[in-house]
Amino acid sequence: MSTQRKPRGPYRKGIQRRAQILDAALEVFAEQGDRGSSLQEIADRVGLSIPGLLHYFGSREELLLAVLERRDTLETDHLTTDGEGKITSAGEAVVRTIRHNMDQPGLVKLFVALSAAATEPDHHAHAFFADRYRRLTETTKAGMESGQANGTTRTGVNPEHLARLLLAVSDGLQVQWLMDPTVDMAAIVETFNRLCESE
Amino acid sequence: MSTQRKPRGPYRKGIQRRAQILDAALEVFAEQGDRGSSLQEIADRVGLSIPGLLHYFGSREELLLAVLERRDTLETDHLTTDGEGKITSAGEAVVRTIRHNMDQPGLVKLFVALSAAATEPDHHAHAFFADRYRRLTETTKAGMESGQANGTTRTGVNPEHLARLLLAVSDGLQVQWLMDPTVDMAAIVETFNRLCESE
Numbered sequence: 138m139s140t141q142r143k144p145r146g147p148y149r150k151g152i153q154r155r156a157q158i159l160d161a162a163l164e165v166f167a168e169q170g171d172r173g174s175s176l177q178e179i180a181d182r183v184g185l186s187i188p189g190l191l192h193y194f195g196s197r198e199e200l201l202l203a204v205l206e207r208r209d210t211l212e213t214d215h216l217t218t219d220g221e222g223k224i225t226s227a228g229e230a231v232v233r234t235i236r237h238n239m240d241q242p243g244l245v246k247l248f249v250a251l252s253a254a255a256t257e258p259d260h261h262a263h264a265f266f267a268d269r270y271r272r273l274t275e276t277t278k279a280g281m282e283s284g285q286a287n288g289t290t291r292t293g294v295n296p297e298h299l300a301r302l303l304l305a306v307s308d309g310l311q312v313q314w315l316m317d318p319t320v321d322m323a324a325i326v327e328t329f330n331r332l333c334e335s336e
Numbered sequence: 337m338s339t340q341r342k343p344r345g346p347y348r349k350g351i352q353r354r355a356q357i358l359d360a361a362l363e364v365f366a367e368q369g370d371r372g373s374s375l376q377e378i379a380d381r382v383g384l385s386i387p388g389l390l391h392y393f394g395s396r397e398e399l400l401l402a403v404l405e406r407r408d409t410l411e412t413d414h415l416t417t418d419g420e421g422k423i424t425s426a427g428e429a430v431v432r433t434i435r436h437n438m439d440q441p442g443l444v445k446l447f448v449a450l451s452a453a454a455t456e457p458d459h460h461a462h463a464f465f466a467d468r469y470r471r472l473t474e475t476t477k478a479g480m481e482s483g484q485a486n487g488t489t490r491t492g493v494n495p496e497h498l499a500r501l502l503l504a505v506s507d508g509l510q511v512q513w514l515m516d517p518t519v520d521m522a523a524i525v526e527t528f529n530r531l532c533e534s535e
Contacts, residue, residue: 170456246455253452256445256514257369267515274512291531298527301519305508306501313473313500315455316466320500328497332490332531 155193158183158200159207163244166204170243171250176200201251202262208244209269212237226289227280227300228330231307235322238311242318245311252308274300281333291335299333354392357382357399358406362443365403369442370449375399400450401461407443408468411436425488426479426499427529430506434521437510441517444510451507473499480532490534498532 161182165175176197180190194200212234238245255262277300284290290299306329310322360381364374375396379389393399411433437444454461476499483489489498505528509521 249452249455252511253448256448256511263515270512270515294527294530298524301509301512301524302505302528302531305506305512305524306504307508308511309504309506309508310500312451312455312507313469313504316462316469325497325500325504328493329501331493332501336535 151193154183155203158185158190158193159203162200162204163207163211166243166247167241168243170246171201198261201247202265204244205248205251206265208248226284226330227277227303228326228333230280231303232323232326232330235307235310235326239314239322242315246315249308249311249315270304273304277303284333285335288335291333303329303333350392353382354402357384357389357392358402361399361403362406362410365442365446366440367442369445370400397460400446401464403443404447404450405464407447425483425529426476427502427525427532429479430502431522431525431529434506434509434525438513438521441514445514448507448510448514469503472503476502483532484534487534490532502528502532 158179162175162179165178165182169175169178176187176190180187183190191197191200194203251262252266254260255266257263274297278297281290281296281299285292285296290296306326310320310325314320314322357378361374361378364377364381368374368377375386375389379386382389390396390399393402450461451465453459454465456462473496477496480489480495480498484491484495489495505525509519509524513519513521
């Protein structure tokens, strides 16, 4: 008798299928952004019809949101397992994420468009983004505080302000980069990190 | 005989009417953001029908863009004529603009939504925003360079990076503030300005 609590049977299959669709969706959005034809392209890649695809998510909007959630998860995995050594600061983590994003303009566009739309309190993604910013602010603030404690981050400045600035820099530069792809986002975040270093 | 080149007659009246509509549109968007009912509300305030209103702009989209252009112009006037004394740095100008924006969430939303949509190269507002970022980057970079020359801004850092960071901070914080109105954008930009000061 097994004590495992892993999902089994049809339910487990549903979860696997959902993950498979999300991987295909991430590929499609990374390659071409969000187009009128995106759903058909994703459905083709996983051998489903569009209604068959949406069955797993409820709506096109929920699928887009699930794609961004999946991207956040992969990004966190990538940061901790990419073998490039330990990340020593919140700022360095953002530089890596931004470098990674520069290969995926379609996903950056999706993020920018959805986060902008989600500023409306009744938008279906509002709670997701509000929670995401709250969480990221807390984590980044903790990173800044430990940097201040160990002498690498400039002291005498509000660590929550530093955290919110880092997130704003990352979001704002993505818009500038989408407008002009010659903008070197990673180098500019590195300059920001230098401003935050203790002298 | 007059040598004046000011527009006269019907043409001049058209320009005045257009400006009057834009003022009404700015009020409506500042008060309530962009809603399904916004055009009707603007039309009512200037005593026109919706088609009569759009006659002056061509489309709803062009009207939204004209509103943001008008806001940029008013903002520049406000910065130079508000009687609060001379602005001494690009960073200080952004703090004042952000303070002003905190009274107009509807216009901030309009800006965030339109700039996000305009990242698509074939969007009708793409050229406007691409040009706006280019122009603002140049002006802000010049401000940073003169700060470095007169000893108020930190040297040894790329002035274009500082300029792009300041613009990114301003854009990114607006999204955070729309998600959570307790975020004190102006105070956080002031912290950024401190990071840019020479020691």
